[in-house]
């Protein structure tokens with residue numbers, strides 16, 4: 420089927436996408452279990468009244484192989500204890516699908532983890548392109564003091580697998596304040612590395 424071309428205006432300050440086909444929001448209560456400091460999490464929920472942590476507006480033409488989903492993510496600044504606000508994070512269900520991010524505003528990180536547990540960090544500021552290669556688990560972290568706004572695009576049939584982070588008890592590292600206005604990576608002591616069979620299954624999970 421021949422589709423009509425479209426354009427979408429990105430409203431940077433609001434993280435809005437003109438012509439969007441969908442929007443979803445994640446509030447603090449949706450992010451239970453993601454943060455290390457559960458007492459600080461409960462306290463923030465009680466004190467802040469379930470604030471918005473991130474919102475995504477996207478354009479999804481369809482979910483057919485070969486097509487593209489694009490959108491805008493807005494993440495508010497904040498911390499739970501000494502850990503910066505983050506997205507749930509995932510690997511693509513079709514794990515060989517890549518993703519592209521383009522920073523518009525704010526100061527963020529893309530935290531990437533290979534199936535074997537190697538961590539990479541890509542710092543994302545305005546006009547930074549971040550390429551997430553196939554097979555990398557990815558999560559965004561707002562390490563700044565304003566909203567982090569990023570445009571993204573990924574193949575329509577990628578899908579998201581959130582269970583991969585749950586089953587390893589989180590990602591291998593956590594991003595925390597360094598006490599000097601910046602961030603640092605800290606090992607997650609609960610992390611359960613994937614065994615060889617699991618890694619092999621992920622590396623061959625595609626169509």
Ligand SMILES: O=P(O)(O)OC[C@H]1O[C@](O)(CO)[C@@H](O)[C@@H]1O
Nearest residue numbers: 475492506507508509571573579
């Ligand atoms: O899907 P998550 O891990 O909750 O995080 C949201 C981010 O990932 C995406 O779903 C795209 O893969 C974006 O919409 C957004 O940047």
Ligand SMILES: [Fe+2]
Nearest residue numbers: 511518557573
């Ligand atoms: Fe993704």
